[in-house]
Amino acid sequence: MKIGVFFSDLGKTAVYYPRLAKVTGSVTSCIFFGQLLQWRSRSTNPYDWIKITIKEIEEETGLNPREQELARKELIERSLLKERLVNHALEFWLNLEALEEKLHELLHELKSNSTQETASNNLELIPANPASKNEQNIPWQRQPIAVKVTPNYQFSGPWQTPEQFAEFQKALLEYAKEKGFYNPSEWVFKTIDGITKGIVSPFWDEFVQGIPLGESQKIKRDWEIEPGIAYPAFEEERIQYYVQKGEPLEVAVSKARSDLRNPVLGKDLWEGFLRKCDRIADEAIKAKKSGIQTPYLPPSFRDKPNVTKETVMQKLAALSPEFSLNSSNYQKIIELNSNNKIGEDKNLNSSNDPPRVEALQAAYQTPMGRTLVEKQIAEHPEWGYAIIDGEVVDITPF
Structure with missing residues (x-):
């Protein structure tokens, strides 16, 4: 048999990225994650859960059910994957934000290690006595690394005392935890490091003025009654959209609020919602003129009590x-x-x-x-x- 025919009978190939395997935990997890990523790219809606069977994954990657189970466990432990059981079938959700953060940390670490290795191996050919050009067997010397180290280095910034600086760090750390940042300490370090390098930070201005961090940076959109809170009827309309698609109520609420936090998507949805409201209002006015006392309004336009922990x-x-x-x-x-x-x-x-x-x-x-x-x-x-x-x-x- 010719080698070309032999390889053509083996079917599709499955490749993986060795660096991505460091993030996912193993080669098996990397192949499993890459396969889900390919299936996600084929979907028309990136917010949908990935519906794929264990048998389909095995046909595409060669991973048996036991290997798939171990890969899912590793990915879930690293917050890269979520899974749920719907009608006795598994569905998956890829956390690409967490993947991006972990890849950024890995590349930063690889770049740092590469720089140190290059510096240690970078030998410049300098003759011991440059005046004697004809001298043979000239010994080579290592190029000195011109890096000055400042002992007892401290961040310098607009803060007046070490105590004020410590309070500012605590406020930043609490803000990062409240927002759910993946690595709050690293975010605090980058923010303070940027301030010491002259970058203007609204967080310091808010801290000095005594207002909650991030408060002055909130933007109230046209579809919000206050920053981050959409009109109830508008939000309910988006929730019902996902409910009609078969999503569980809690998932529908999460997706709807995520859509309305997106400034571009939210604006487009708001314009469509206003047109719908205008049409409903015209129909209601016509119905009243025809003698109907209570024209029909969609469920999203009716008053609903707020669902809180106390009411439940x-x-x-x-x-x-x-x-x-x-x-x-x-x-x-x-x-x-x-x-x-x-x-x-x-x-x-x-x-x-x-x-x-x-x-x-x-x-x-x-x-x-x-x-x-x-x-x-x-x-x-x-x-x-x-x-x-x-x-x-x-x-x-x-």
């Missing part, structure tokens, strides 16, 4: 007071388990003294309590309880 806690407390967010579900389950153990020690775990069906059913509704209740019922058949269609029921005839 009140509803859960009304439905199940014993296992609401106001109390710890875990503590309730621990107490239930402790009572059962105490009963075992006293030999009281008999059919005459079983726990109430209502208490077991309430505990079974929580993810943590489900396993515990199933275990208790299996260990105590004398209770006469069973789990049928997700309900704890008494199967004894009397």
Whole structure:
């Protein structure tokens, strides 16, 4: 067989970047991540989750299910990948922002190491006695590295005292943590280093004036009632767009708010939303003129109460007071388990003294309590309880 024909029968090739493997954790993770990246580039909407089966990945890369599982674990641990189970199928989300930061750190490290290696190996051919041109066997000398090191170096900037400088660093660090920066300390260092080099920073002006960091840099867009908060009807309209596409509600909210934080996309969506509002208003005016007292308005235009932690806690407390967010579900389950153990020690775990069906059913509704209740019922058949269609029921005839 000719070598060309032989290689053509092997199918597609799969390549990887060795430097990217340092970021993803291994060659296997690099190949897996690269395959997902290719599938993402084929999608028309970059905000969609990647829908691909384990079998398809194996056909494209040769990675078996076990190798894919290890690759996913490494990528998730490095915050480069998210996965979810939808209708018994895995979907993936690539965190390209985290990848960009890690690649930037890797390239910076490689560049720094390369510079040090070049400096140590950079020998300039300088004769020991330049005046004697005809001298043979001239010894070569290492070129001196002209780098001055300042002992006890300190940042110099607009701050007046070391205490003020320390307070400014703390404020920057808290701001970076609040914003969720990947490496807050590195961001603080770059910001202060830029100030010492003469770069104007609004953070220092805000710190001196005593206003929260980043407050003066917020821009209120046309579609926002205040910086970063869109009109409720506009936001709800975008949320319903993703809900209609089949996204879970929590994912739809996240995607909608991400779209409205994008100044270019948000502006385009706002213009389309205004046109829709104008059309709805014209139709409502015509309907009123025709004698209709309450013209139709889309759900996004109706007043909705704000969903807060307090409102959710009140509803859960009304439905199940014993296992609401106001109390710890875990503590309730621990107490239930402790009572059962105490009963075992006293030999009281008999059919005459079983726990109430209502208490077991309430505990079974929580993810943590489900396993515990199933275990208790299996260990105590004398209770006469069973789990049928997700309900704890008494199967004894009397």
